[in-house]
Amino acid sequence: MSTPRIPVTVITGFLGAGKTTLLSNLIRDSKQRRLAILVNEFGEVSIDGALLRNEGSGAEIHDLANGLVAYDDDADFLPTMLALWQRRSVIDHVLIETSGLALPSAVMEQLQGEVLAPCFVLDATLAVVDTPLLLDGAFGQPAGEARSIDAPVAELFELQLANADIVVLNKIDGLDDEALLAAESRVRALAPSIRFIELAHEARLDTRLTLGLHLHEPANSAHRHYGPVASMPGLTMRPLANQGLLDGHSHSGLGAHSHGLATHKHFHEQDPGWQSFMIRSKEQQHPDTLRDAVAALARSEPILRVKGFAPCAAGRLLIQAVRSRVEASIDPAGTARQAQLVFIGYHPSRPRLLERLQQLTGTAWH
Numbered sequence: 001m002s003t004p005r006i007p008v009t010v011i012t013g014f015l016g017a018g019k020t021t022l023l024s025n026l027i028r029d030s031k032q033r034r035l036a037i038l039v040n041e042f043g044e045v046s047i048d049g050a051l052l053r054n055e056g057s058g059a060e061i062h063d064l065a066n067g068l069v070a071y072d073d074d075a076d077f078l079p080t081m082l083a084l085w086q087r088r089s090v091i092d093h094v095l096i097e098t099s100g101l102a103l104p105s106a107v108m109e110q111l112q113g114e115v116l117a118p119c120f121v122l123d124a125t126l127a128v129v130d131t132p133l134l135l136d137g138a139f140g141q142p143a144g145e146a147r148s149i150d151a152p153v154a155e156l157f158e159l160q161l162a163n164a165d166i167v168v169l170n171k172i173d174g175l176d177d178e179a180l181l182a183a184e185s186r187v188r189a190l191a192p193s194i195r196f197i198e199l200a201h202e203a204r205l206d207t208r209l210t211l212g213l214h215l216h217e218p219a220n221s222a223h224r225h226y227g228p229v230a231s232m233p234g235l236t237m238r239p240l241a242n243q244g245l246l247d248g249h250s251h252s253g254l255g256a257h258s259h260g261l262a263t264h265k266h267f268h269e270q271d272p273g274w275q276s277f278m279i280r281s282k283e284q285q286h287p288d289t290l291r292d293a294v295a296a297l298a299r300s301e302p303i304l305r306v307k308g309f310a311p312c313a314a315g316r317l318l319i320q321a322v323r324s325r326v327e328a329s330i331d332p333a334g335t336a337r338q339a340q341l342v343f344i345g346y347h348p349s350r351p352r353l354l355e356r357l358q359q360l361t362g363t364a365w366h
């Protein structure tokens with residue numbers, strides 16, 4: 001009998017959708033599976049890899065520095081995957097988190113290429129969605145005046161969805177049934193070939209609905225992941241008004257399909273307007289001041305994502321911003337030698353951000 005191929009789940013989703021949070025919960029909830037995780041980030045320093053390692057689980061984490069995993073100029077992807085294959089006796093499943101600006105199709109194509117196809121099989125591609133932002137029209141139906149940043153955001157978002165098997169509606173704490181059904185309609189309109197829509201309360205998914213789905217194995221027509229929405233984890237979990245529409249694994253009725261090499265296009269070159277850079281400070285930061293400063297910058301500059309660490313009097317401050325929604329949390333046991341914030345945006349001006357950050361925090365940044 002030939003050696004079984006290792007299943008691979010690809011997790012995609014726009015900047016800040018909750019991919020890393022979802023992954024860290026998956027790691028915690030899948031202790032019985034030996035997971036290898038490839039984290040692909042757009043930015044100089046891996047913040048996500050550090051956060052996942054903090055979980056202290058047995059999962060092995062590999063950082064892939066090229067923000068566009070498996071694209072033509074990514075020299076790390078194939079060697080990393082082949083090294084995992086060499087160690088296949090200790091790996092049950094591989095999870096790949098693409099950066100928020102990459103399309104998953106590049107990874108999907110490489111998995112089907114002659115080098116990797118004998119070793120790995122695509123299990124499923126999940127697209128994680130920031131549901132409140134989707135409902136606000138942030139990905140293509142701007143409520144107000146369209147800005148220059150809206151079109152590239154909408155384009156990437158749609159292409160990520162178009163390549164996915166499963167859309168995970170995330171950040172739904174606080175949304176009612178009506179909002180969830182509106183989000184489902186929006187997703188189905190944007191990506192009619194989506195096969196499952198799942199709900200993640202606080203970025204938590206039932207592992208049965210996430211891993212081992214065999215969606216790309218032609219012989220397998222049985223769905224092994226039943227479990228109605230009402231039985232999925234989450235304190236605020238309630239069944240939806242219309243269970244027929246959104247039952248945790250609703251699908252279009254398609255059989256297993258493979259993503260042919262030419263069927264899904266991806267950008268081989270990144271739109272150069274998307275840029276990321278790091279801004280650092282040696283000074284201790286005040287949590288509230290830094291949080292408000294980042295929120296003010298996100299409102300006035302074309303910045304969509306900020307993340308990083310800073311030293312503060314009470315320990316290590318973690319900053320996570322998606323647009324102007326900023327979370328500042330303190331790890332009393334953590335240390336940070338200096339403040340390091342990664343900014344990601346569309347045609348952002350580093351000098352202007354630097355100047356404004358200095359003004360707003362009253363500390364020196366470089």
Ligand SMILES: Nc1nc2c(ncn2[C@@H]2O[C@H](COP(=O)(O)OP(=O)(O)OP(=O)(O)O)[C@@H](O)[C@H]2O)c(=O)[nH]1
Pocket residue numbers: 013014015016017018019020021022048099100101170171172173200201202203204305320321322327
């Ligand atoms: N309220 C709420 N916040 C969430 C949820 N999931 C993630 N977040 C927050 O959203 C922010 C971004 O989460 P990440 O998991 O880092 O998002 P990501 O998709 O990995 O981000 P990038 O890799 O930068 O594209 C963090 O502040 C999370 O705490 C959720 O279900 N509910």
